[in-house]
Amino acid sequence: MENLLSEKESLDLIGQMISTAKNNLQKGIGKIFLLWGYLVAIISLLTFILLITLPPETKYYAYYLWFLIFAAYPVHFILVKNKEKEKMVTTYIEKVMNWVWIAFSISILVVVAGLLLAMVLVMPAFTDVRPGHEFDRWFQWLFITPLMLCLYGFALFVSGKAYAFKPLSTGGVICWIATFIILISIHHIHVLAIQQIVLTISAVAGFVIPGHLLNYKENHHV
Amino acid sequence: MFKDLDPLLHSQLRLAVMSILISIEEADFVFIREKTGSTAGNLSVQIDKLSEAGYISVVKSFRGKMPRTSCRIMPAGISAFEKYVDALGGYLRPK
Numbered sequence: 333m334e335n336l337l338s339e340k341e342s343l344d345l346i347g348q349m350i351s352t353a354k355n356n357l358q359k360g361i362g363k364i365f366l367l368w369g370y371l372v373a374i375i376s377l378l379t380f381i382l383l384i385t386l387p388p389e390t391k392y393y394a395y396y397l398w399f400l401i402f403a404a405y406p407v408h409f410i411l412v413k414n415k416e417k418e419k420m421v422t423t424y425i426e427k428v429m430n431w432v433w434i435a436f437s438i439s440i441l442v443v444v445a446g447l448l449l450a451m452v453l454v455m456p457a458f459t460d461v462r463p464g465h466e467f468d469r470w471f472q473w474l475f476i477t478p479l480m481l482c483l484y485g486f487a488l489f490v491s492g493k494a495y496a497f498k499p500l501s502t503g504g505v506i507c508w509i510a511t512f513i514i515l516i517s518i519h520h521i522h523v524l525a526i527q528q529i530v531l532t533i534s535a536v537a538g539f540v541i542p543g544h545l546l547n548y549k550e551n552h553h554v
Numbered sequence: 555m556f557k558d559l560d561p562l563l564h565s566q567l568r569l570a571v572m573s574i575l576i577s578i579e580e581a582d583f584v585f586i587r588e589k590t591g592s593t594a595g596n597l598s599v600q601i602d603k604l605s606e607a608g609y610i611s612v613v614k615s616f617r618g619k620m621p622r623t624s625c626r627i628m629p630a631g632i633s634a635f636e637k638y639v640d641a642l643g644g645y646l647r648p649k
Contacts, residue, residue: 337566339645345566346639349573352589417617420585423578 360415362546364408369539371404373532380528392470392524425494436487443479447472474518477527481534482511488538499545503538510534558641560634562607567592567600569638575610575627576635583623601625609634 337345375397382394450472485507492501510530517526563569570590574581587597604610609631614623627635 337564337569339642341566342564342569342642343646345569346573349570349589350577352574420582420588421578422580427579 359418359550360411362543362548362550364411364415365539365543365546367404367407367411369535369543371401373535373540375400376528376531376535380525380532383525383528384522395470395473429491429494432487432490436483439483440480443476447476470524474523474527477531478511478514481507481514481531484534484538485511488542497542497546497549499542503542506537507534558644560638560641562603562609563634563638565600567596568604571597571600571604571625572609572627572631572635575625576632580624580626583625586625604631607631607634 379394379397382397383391385391386394455472485504487504488507489501489504492498492504510533514527514530517523520526563572567590570592571586574586574589583594583597583601586601587594590597592600601610601612605612605625607630608628610625611628612623612625614621616622
């Protein structure tokens with residue numbers, strides 16, 4: 333088949349092909365959002381409940397609940413693998429966005445690794461935590477929630493703008509507002525509990541709702 | 555008549571393939587076949603021609619047990635495409 337084209341037909345064909353390729357939404361992202369969203373929402377809600385109900389000397393152990401987050405990784409990689417299997421096309425936007433999310437994960441890793449080392453190695457060597465002053469041992473974790481939320485808001489906002497999908501960028505703005513609330517309440521006596529409940533709300537607004545909307549979009553091709 | 559138009563691009567299917575690849579990073583053979591509505595045999599002939607000219611690169615791999623062919627545009631292809639569009643514009647502009 334060697335159809336010769338007129339100039340007009342050539343241009344029409346170019347325009348038509350470019351737009352079909354462009355409107356191809358990546359499938360399977362919604363499930364990844366739901367996995368992290370529900371897990372973060374549940375863990376932060378349980379941590380919040382434990383922080384307000386446990387006695388002061390043991391309540392900080394509620395943070396050990398966050399080790400449950402590692403359970404998400406195997407599922408995450410299975411979902412990513414399935415997504416790659418179905419994928420027929422990679423757009424430039426997807427390539428850039430993949431790097432934004434990889435950069436986000438590296439940022440989180442740096443923060444978590446730094447804080448863990450501070451707690452395990454540096455703190456026992458340089459500080460003497462007396463009974464009744466457990467807060468001294470845990471206070472560094474004050475920084476993890478606002479840092480993560482701020483970074484997450486950034487990645488989410490950029491994704492929303494890149495894919496022209498408003499629920500994502502709105503989720504990003506909500507994460508930034510949440511970061512702001514957490515930071516202004518940093519001297520409040522219940523700062524830790526406030527952080528966890530704000531995190532629950534952000535996880536719902538930033539992961540769960542966009543996740544369900546993405547799934548809906550994938551299944552209904554809107 | 556079309557002396558300025560690259561004959562390699564001035565064919566319906568090859569132009570369609572190039573138009574898809576110019577707007578994305580990488581595309582699967584199946585995706586291109588669906589979007590262009592062509593037959594696998596014809597598409598693979600045209601893709602070979604584009605690939606021999608250095609306009610696109612074709613990578614054959616396996617995804618699990620399924621063979622997979624993916625295509626991406628090369629710098630030579632991008633500049634040929636730009637020249638082609640430019641030449642088209644020349645024909646359409648009033649003289």
